[in-house]
Amino acid sequence: MKNGKSDRRSFLTAGAGAAIGALAAPAIAKAQTGLNWRMVTSWPRNSPGPGWTAQRLADKITRMSGGELTVTLHAAGEMVPPLEVFDAVGQGTADMAHTASLFWSGKAPAAALFTAGPFGLTAVEHNAWIYHGGGQALWDRLYEPFGIKPLMAGNTGMQMGGWFKKEINSLDDLVGLKQRMPGLGGAILSKLGGTPVTLPPGEIFGALQSGLVDGTEFLGPWSDSAFGFYRVAPYYYWPGYHEPNGTGECLINAERFAALPENLKEIVTTACAAENSISLAESEWHNAEALKKLVEERGVKLRAWPEDILAAAREAAGEVLDELAAKDALSGEIVASFRAARDQAESWGRVGYESFYKARGAA
């Protein structure tokens, strides 16, 4: 490991015995001491969606290992600030983190694609790319210089296009529009003539209310409802072409991961894989529930993106990916692999899924 400490004793704690005692006693005699890992996150404690995933991940690893590996969660700011968890894991201050790869684009340009790419992959297609299409190996190479092992852990599912104070009827209406839109989506918006603004979640509602921004993207109906955007920006656009999924990221100090016994390695990777079904299902359940409530009880006006905006955004997304691919050799490899996965997924998505949603919905 290049950036980390290698003192394994630092994460072997004397107090682990008590933690083991608190768990239900396995039938078979267990070791009396265990590892104690600190997991930092980029989310407030117990925040719905990613915050729940992080806590389940810590709890599952602890319970499955019967106390061999106790993971204690430190939410955003409790040990390190939310956007310093990457460095904390690389340097070994924390053993692992739950976060999202799009935050690390400044360190590794292609990192954002491991959260989602514009006009890219749905959650299940993203899992297919990472697990079965070569994505994991590229992600490992991207973070290897930082001494970090990444794993997918949870997914917030399909996103919406965002909230707007006024109706958007054509590409012309986007010109000059100020929208909270970070990352690759923001780069696309710039190409369309809009003005992307970066704002932390807690400041979006006020910025919409004061007119500092005209619109905002965020996540899906579930998370968006909690922020009350509908009260000041009632037009809710779909689809969320800029981020068709929201892959959660588990970061592990690479040296400490490599030093784990095989059973604990399998426990950590399997706990992450389990979140990729449990948390995605959770987001989908609550998104579906929240969308109905927004429309039926909150008077939200659902609007499809006009076709000229979608066409221009598709073209702009291609340019954004080209620019990303040109940054360095590994970025180029990652963009090529991502595009191949998307191209392969496209026909099956239309034939298998688009047609089913349409047939079911016509009832």
Place this chain on the structure above:
Amino acid sequence: MKNGKSDRRSFLTAGAGAAIGALAAPAIAKAQTGLNWRMVTSWPRNSPGPGWTAQRLADKITRMSGGELTVTLHAAGEMVPPLEVFDAVGQGTADMAHTASLFWSGKAPAAALFTAGPFGLTAVEHNAWIYHGGGQALWDRLYEPFGIKPLMAGNTGMQMGGWFKKEINSLDDLVGLKQRMPGLGGAILSKLGGTPVTLPPGEIFGALQSGLVDGTEFLGPWSDSAFGFYRVAPYYYWPGYHEPNGTGECLINAERFAALPENLKEIVTTACAAENSISLAESEWHNAEALKKLVEERGVKLRAWPEDILAAAREAAGEVLDELAAKDALSGEIVASFRAARDQAESWGRVGYESFYKARGAA
């Protein structure tokens, strides 16, 4: 447990020490003996899709437990015939099984809905219903009289509508048509005037070739390709409205599951949850790959179901669910819960997903 043996010694084996030795040695001292469980399956050994899931499940539990619980897989027919695994687990001959709930409709009428329902839930929506929408509690109640604990384990994803020797242009073309179509899909086909035929997978190709049947449903492009149906029935219809997902089922002897220490319970349930992302992603990857090959290299003719067939099938599916709900009180509860989950999912499916597939595919 009502139908099982309670002799726990029968699954404590003397030979477990050797199995533990074969695993990478954990850093912390392990117990020298462990449980040894037999998993029976309804699939041929190593058959792509469900067979791979069953093997990964056994391997993951064994590795995560570090030898505390060694699971040995006995594929279809090796210990019990494929459709007797339910009884084997209930009676305790086997400790667990990997199979599909639709096989048990004769024992518990609503069982098929825990695989998939017509015009029902996609894989992710099915996970949402089971994990977060009350589905698991109903499934537990359905199998409780048999002494069996069910868990979702793996998913073959969206299915296709099936292979036909001739083009089907309207509802009239279905009348009298003989199609291999089991379960609830077969009941729908009957209502449309077709003739459902039940055939085991190995006999379908010959039946198509000889003209015994005019068409067949099976799974998705990946599995279907291996059987070569395209060589005798080149028209491939979509969507697979009769089974919009294929949930795999892990059955566990309820008494033995209840007796597991907490860490092993968590290991078994988490291994199943992990398969719900890993195997679904695997099916989606290979389905997308296979669909391209079928169209580009095999000359397969993709056809959308005519709208009058979809409309009639939707109505028939409603009648089939009504009939199922009328069988007994628990079937009624399960159908109501399933329908509520589907109704909730519908708008979000169209707004979030259908629109995204369309926007991406138009590129």
